[in-house]
Amino acid sequence: MFVVYLFLVFFLIIFSIFLVRLFLHRTALIFVLRKWGEWIEDRVHVHQHLKIPEFNENCQQNQFYQKVSVYVNSLDSIEDSDFTNLFSGKKSSDIILCLDDDQTIKDTFLGARVSWINKIERNHRSFVLKMKKKDKRRILKPYLQHIHTVSDDIEQRRKDLKLRINIDCNWRSLPFGHPANIDSIALDPDLKNKVKSDLETFIKSKQYYQKLGRAWKRSYLLYGPSGTGKSSFIAAMANLLSYDVYNVNLSQVSDDYHLNMLLQQTTSKSLIIVEDLDRYVAEKSTAVTSSGLLNFMDGILGSSLCNGRIMVFTMNSKEGIDSALLRPGRIDVHIYFPLCDFNSFKSLASSYLGVKEHKLFPQVEEIFQSGATMSPAEIGELMLVNRSSPSRALKSIITALQSNGRSSGGGKFGHQLISESAVSSPDRSSTAEDAGGVAWKETVVPKEFRKLYGMLRLKTHKKPGSINHNHEMIER
Ligand SMILES: Nc1ncnc2c1ncn2[C@@H]1O[C@H](COP(=O)(O)OP(=O)(O)OP(=O)(O)O)[C@@H](O)[C@H]1O
Numbered sequence: 001m002f003v004v005y006l007f008l009v010f011f012l013i014i015f016s017i018f019l020v021r022l023f024l025h026r027t028a029l030i031f032v033l034r035k036w037g038e039w040i041e042d043r044v045h046v047h048q049h050l051k052i053p054e055f056n057e058n059c060q061q062n063q064f065y066q067k068v069s070v071y072v073n074s075l076d077s078i079e080d081s082d083f084t085n086l087f088s089g090k091k092s093s094d095i096i097l098c099l100d101d102d103q104t105i106k107d108t109f110l111g112a113r114v115s116w117i118n119k120i121e122r123n124h125r126s127f128v129l130k131m132k133k134k135d136k137r138r139i140l141k142p143y144l145q146h147i148h149t150v151s152d153d154i155e156q157r158r159k160d161l162k163l164r165i166n167i168d169c170n171w172r173s174l175p176f177g178h179p180a181n182i183d184s185i186a187l188d189p190d191l192k193n194k195v196k197s198d199l200e201t202f203i204k205s206k207q208y209y210q211k212l213g214r215a216w217k218r219s220y221l222l223y224g225p226s227g228t229g230k231s232s233f234i235a236a237m238a239n240l241l242s243y244d245v246y247n248v249n250l251s252q253v254s255d256d257y258h259l260n261m262l263l264q265q266t267t268s269k270s271l272i273i274v275e276d277l278d279r280y281v282a283e284k285s286t287a288v289t290s291s292g293l294l295n296f297m298d299g300i301l302g303s304s305l306c307n308g309r310i311m312v313f314t315m316n317s318k319e320g321i322d323s324a325l326l327r328p329g330r331i332d333v334h335i336y337f338p339l340c341d342f343n344s345f346k347s348l349a350s351s352y353l354g355v356k357e358h359k360l361f362p363q364v365e366e367i368f369q370s371g372a373t374m375s376p377a378e379i380g381e382l383m384l385v386n387r388s389s390p391s392r393a394l395k396s397i398i399t400a401l402q403s404n405g406r407s408s409g410g411g412k413f414g415h416q417l418i419s420e421s422a423v424s425s426p427d428r429s430s431t432a433e434d435a436g437g438v439a440w441k442e443t444v445v446p447k448e449f450r451k452l453y454g455m456l457r458l459k460t461h462k463k464p465g466s467i468n469h470n471h472e473m474i475e476r
Pocket residue numbers: 184185186187224225226227228229230231232233316337348376377378380
């Protein structure tokens with residue numbers, strides 16, 4: 001009896017606590033209680049105030065005030081502030097929250113709680129940072145650095161991206177309106193995630209590179225047959241990072257000095273791309289010497305300018321390329337872009353035709369497994385022109401794949417296949433890549449063997465997704 005009584009009391013206590021909490025949340029009284037709590041806590045600590053005025057004593061604008069303003073208005077806690085202004089952004093659908101005058105906003109950094117007050121006194125605006133004295137020594141310096149980084153990042157993302165191309169030895173600027181995004185590119189999802197996180201880690205690693213004494217730059221090589229999405233991927237990288245793109249046309253560069261000058265004129269946090277590097281090397285169609293090119297890739301000539309720069313090179317094949325050009329440090333990440341497999345095909349069908357399943361899919365899968373293939377560009381094109389009828393689109397792809405399988409380089413898409421088989425045998429010197437060697441076999445072996453290989457694969461019932469061995473990303 002006593003135990004039941006005890007249990008009832010216990011249950012009642014828990015239930016009452018639950019009701020009180022519910023009441024506090026529903027009536028927003030919880031915020032009042034929290035404020036009282038913070039008020040009491042404030043009284044028992046000594047605080048330090050730092051003022052960031054909008055103008056300095058010479059009436060010049062204080063750049064740091066602008067940064068703080070961008071930072072403070074980006075904090076999630078702005079939504080909890082008692083009074084905020086709403087403005088429309090660049091796009092009419094954008095709404096921007098802005099702290100009103102004399103409002104306080106909280107922030108936390110490295111476990112310390114700080115607050116910002118947006119003051120206006122005699123028509124002069126300022127932000128006042130309030131932090132506990134005991135936290136000041138520990139967090140002030142890194143916190144101010146954090147504000148710099150975050151606001152620079154936000155500003156970078158807000159601006160309209162530019163594409164710059166070199167004509168003679170000058171950059172010409174155009175608006176960069178390429179809509180590509182990494183998700184819309186048919187490529188192994190794991191590989192895409194790895195690249196995304198590699199990029200995101202890199203842009204946050206300025207201090208790490210500084211500590212190592214290395215130029216803060218990262219180089220990527222995108223290689224693979226024509227029409228597999230290399231250029232689209234570069235555009236997607238630029239959109240992901242909100243970086244301007246500098247497209248270096250090496251045939252327009254008159255010598256090493258001018259290549260250096262072009263590099264000097266690029267801005268920090270930009271994407272510098274050299275497309276079809278293998279073509280320049282093979283055809284010797286540039287006046288830049290190989291040492292000029294290596295120095296450009298290393299960024300020695302402008303190491304102070306390597307401020308967060310990302311270099312991207314594309315090639316159809318690494319065959320015949322001097323290994324010094326591709327060595328670790330010069331090219332940090334190698335990404336292979338393969339011809340279409342069934343997984344990429346499904347991803348294209350989903351984005352181009354809005355079709356995730358179709359009765360013709362098993363037939364398409366069988367043809368892919370027999371070794372027939374086409375580039376994503378070709379398949380995308382067939383889907384695009386037949387987008388009003390998914391069945392027609394799939395039938396035309398089946399016909400094209402079958403004609404590829406039968407003819408050796410002839411037929412409607414023969415030109416692409418010729419270039420496919422002309423694409424390189426693997427660079428056998430790079431042993432790390434051999435780990436993912438399946439892809440290479442698929443691109444270089446004769447069609448008869450590919451068919452046999454496809455049949456073998458059919459028999460072994462490869463699990464979906466394992467075909468992604470075709471992709472490789474080598475972190476060096
Ligand atoms: N993997 C892919 N996913 C989605 N679309 C693709 C893919 N590959 C190519 N495409 C489409 O095909 C077209 C050509 O692609 P892109 O120019 O990126 O190929 P590329 O690899 O740069 O070719 P090249 O080596 O000839 O320059 C683009 O319109 C793109 O949308």
